[in-house]
Amino acid sequence: MHPAFSVIFLTTLIGAGQGLFLALFSGQLYSAVNLLPAQESSFYITGSVIALGLMIGGLAASFWHLGRPERAWRAASQWRTSWLSREVIILPAVMGLVFIYGLLHFSGWHPNWFGNAIPNQPALIVGVITTLAVFILYIATGMIYASIKFLQEWASVLTVINYTLLGAASGFTLATALAAWQGSGLIGFYGTWAVILTLAGLLSRAASLYRNARIKYKSTVQSAIGMRHNAVVQKSMGMMGGSYNTREYFHGASAAWFKSIKYIFLVLVFPVPLLLLWAGFSTASVPLLATAFVVQYIGLLFERWFFFAQANHPQNLYYQTI
Amino acid sequence: MTQLALVIDLNVCVGCHACVTSCKQWNTSGAAGPLFDDNPYGKDPTGTFFNRVQTYEVGNYPNTETIHFPKSCLHCEDAPCVPVCPTGASYKRENDGIVLVDYDKCIGCKYCSWACPYGARELDEKEQVMTKCTLCVDRIYDESLPEAERKPACVMACPTNARLFGDVHDPDSEVSVAIREQGGYQLMPEWGTKPANHYLPRRKTKMHIHEDELVRVDNPLKKEDIRHKTTKDVTLDDWLL
Numbered sequence: 001m002h003p004a005f006s007v008i009f010l011t012t013l014i015g016a017g018q019g020l021f022l023a024l025f026s027g028q029l030y031s032a033v034n035l036l037p038a039q040e041s042s043f044y045i046t047g048s049v050i051a052l053g054l055m056i057g058g059l060a061a062s063f064w065h066l067g068r069p070e071r072a073w074r075a076a077s078q079w080r081t082s083w084l085s086r087e088v089i090i091l092p093a094v095m096g097l098v099f100i101y102g103l104l105h106f107s108g109w110h111p112n113w114f115g116n117a118i119p120n121q122p123a124l125i126v127g128v129i130t131t132l133a134v135f136i137l138y139i140a141t142g143m144i145y146a147s148i149k150f151l152q153e154w155a156s157v158l159t160v161i162n163y164t165l166l167g168a169a170s171g172f173t174l175a176t177a178l179a180a181w182q183g184s185g186l187i188g189f190y191g192t193w194a195v196i197l198t199l200a201g202l203l204s205r206a207a208s209l210y211r212n213a214r215i216k217y218k219s220t221v222q223s224a225i226g227m228r229h230n231a232v233v234q235k236s237m238g239m240m241g242g243s244y245n246t247r248e249y250f251h252g253a254s255a256a257w258f259k260s261i262k263y264i265f266l267v268l269v270f271p272v273p274l275l276l277l278w279a280g281f282s283t284a285s286v287p288l289l290a291t292a293f294v295v296q297y298i299g300l301l302f303e304r305w306f307f308f309a310q311a312n313h314p315q316n317l318y319y320q321t322i
Numbered sequence: 323m324t325q326l327a328l329v330i331d332l333n334v335c336v337g338c339h340a341c342v343t344s345c346k347q348w349n350t351s352g353a354a355g356p357l358f359d360d361n362p363y364g365k366d367p368t369g370t371f372f373n374r375v376q377t378y379e380v381g382n383y384p385n386t387e388t389i390h391f392p393k394s395c396l397h398c399e400d401a402p403c404v405p406v407c408p409t410g411a412s413y414k415r416e417n418d419g420i421v422l423v424d425y426d427k428c429i430g431c432k433y434c435s436w437a438c439p440y441g442a443r444e445l446d447e448k449e450q451v452m453t454k455c456t457l458c459v460d461r462i463y464d465e466s467l468p469e470a471e472r473k474p475a476c477v478m479a480c481p482t483n484a485r486l487f488g489d490v491h492d493p494d495s496e497v498s499v500a501i502r503e504q505g506g507y508q509l510m511p512e513w514g515t516k517p518a519n520h521y522l523p524r525r526k527t528k529m530h531i532h533e534d535e536l537v538r539v540d541n542p543l544k545k546e547d548i549r550h551k552t553t554k555d556v557t558l559d560d561w562l563l
């Protein structure tokens with residue numbers, strides 16, 4: 001497939017934003033049961049603003065993908081059958097919930113509903129709902145790709161797992177940098193989870209690379225035109241100047257470039273951020289941890305590019321030669 | 323239930339592209355507005371087409387055959403492009419099975435084109451909406467046309483009659499009989515899309531002649547008998563004459 005930058009930015013930005021929210025909320029949850037020190041509300045507010053900003057960026061990128069963005073509201077109508085429609089509904093919902101979550105921390109409204117002096121109980125309740133919505137959004141984003149069964153590189157549960165783990169990993173890396181910047185005591189907690197999630201992401205992404213390298217394609221030129229003969233070659237695709245079919249489904253990069261992107265993302269998403277996290281959280285260094293996030297995010301842009309480019313659409317069988 | 327479809331006979335298609343041009347002509351002149359053409363007379367012309375004719379070579383030289391292969395939307399009975407559409411712009415008509423795009427609802431997200439294994443959909447670069455073969459839905463029901471012309475433009479244009487049009491759910495229709503009796507098949511059956519359009523395979527015309535058809539066994543004079551060689555040996559005739 002031809003990787004579209006709009007979709008690359010959409011999926012990586014919202015993935016990181018969702019991950020950052022998960023980090024914020026797990027920090028609050030742990031402190032509610034006294035496993036971690038409670039944080040200033042300014043920490044949660046800043047975090048929510050950044051998470052929301054990332055998702056707004058993603059949403060803006062997605063509009064750029066549409067041919068007719070002025071009609072985008074219509075995309076909410078087919079949630080019964082379309083994962084894309086489900087994503088269109090759940091993304092603004094998550095954004096609204098994160099906004100409310102930040103607002104509750106900002107408001108200083110602290111009713112004591114559960115009795116035992118747990119700080120900020122309304123935000124805790126909204127946080128649970130938001131966490132649920134965040135996971136549904138990860139699943140919806142992954143399923144958009146995983147549900148197209150003849151794009152065999154995508155049609156796997158690993159697609160959904162990768163979207164979730166890689167998004168969460170970049171979010172927790174960002175949360176580590178945020179904790180260092182805000183001087184909060186959660187650097188160790190977030191840093192540890194960032195490392196665990198990055199390693200888990202490495203495992204599942206490596207598993208999908210392994211799987212995709214061994215795919216046996218179900219469609220062949222024989223089944224495409226229905227000719228039972230081993231020697232079938234295309235002599236003409238019916239036009240010479242190219243068409244939507246030749247632009248949308250081929251990545252157009254050279255084999256060497258395509259292959260090097262794989263190694264670039266494997267280095268930038270996993271080992272480099274892990275080293276930077278390790279170096280950064282022992283010294284609580286903001287620049288090191290911020291670099292860890294930036295490097296990992298750039299790596300994820302390459303990862304997403306590769307994800308799209310690697311998918312081999314069966315329609316390409318009809319467009320082998322001019 | 324009706325399922326309108328095309329049946330394309332690869333045995334007679336000569337690859338003339340008449341269906342391609344007539345399709346473009348009809349669909350660029352309709353109520354939905356022109357189909358985009360970019361750089362039509364310059365270098366690298368490109369544009370929106372609903373139908374293409376491709377060419378394949380089967381076999382190894384000198385035993386090769388050329389296949390001209392027209393390709394358009396197959397109006398799948400289990401169309402994977404329809405449920406993925408987030409806006410409902412892509413739909414399959416209940417009454418005749420035609421798969422259509424509502425150009426006023428489509429947001430140009432391209433998701434349906436990813437979900438079509440055949441590459442039958444093309445985004446119109448100018449209108450930024452998804453387009454595809456409509457089976458000339460604006461023609462086949464037009465009562466101002468004489469009944470014989472209420473067919474898709476490609477079917478009307480084909481000089482070799484390689485394109486048949488009809489209801490593949492009616493067992494007695496011309497298309498159903500052709501599929502049944504001439505080995506009609508579907509493209510990429512492995513994905514379970516159940517394309518309504520079918521293709522008829524290349525067929526060889528052969529005559530089988532058995533030996534007993536060359537010799538009339540019941541001929542009393544054996545006039546047509548296979549001649550045997552004469553012998554140099556003395557025969558009964560030598561004695562008599």
Ligand code: SF4
Pocket residue numbers: 394395396397398401402403404421437438439440441442443454515
């Ligand atoms: S050929 Fe493609 S566009 Fe046409 S109905 Fe089938 S899946 Fe949809």
Ligand code: SF4
Pocket residue numbers: 406407408409410411412423427428429430431432433434435451452
């Ligand atoms: S491009 Fe149009 S028809 Fe296709 S899925 Fe998107 S909205 Fe639906």
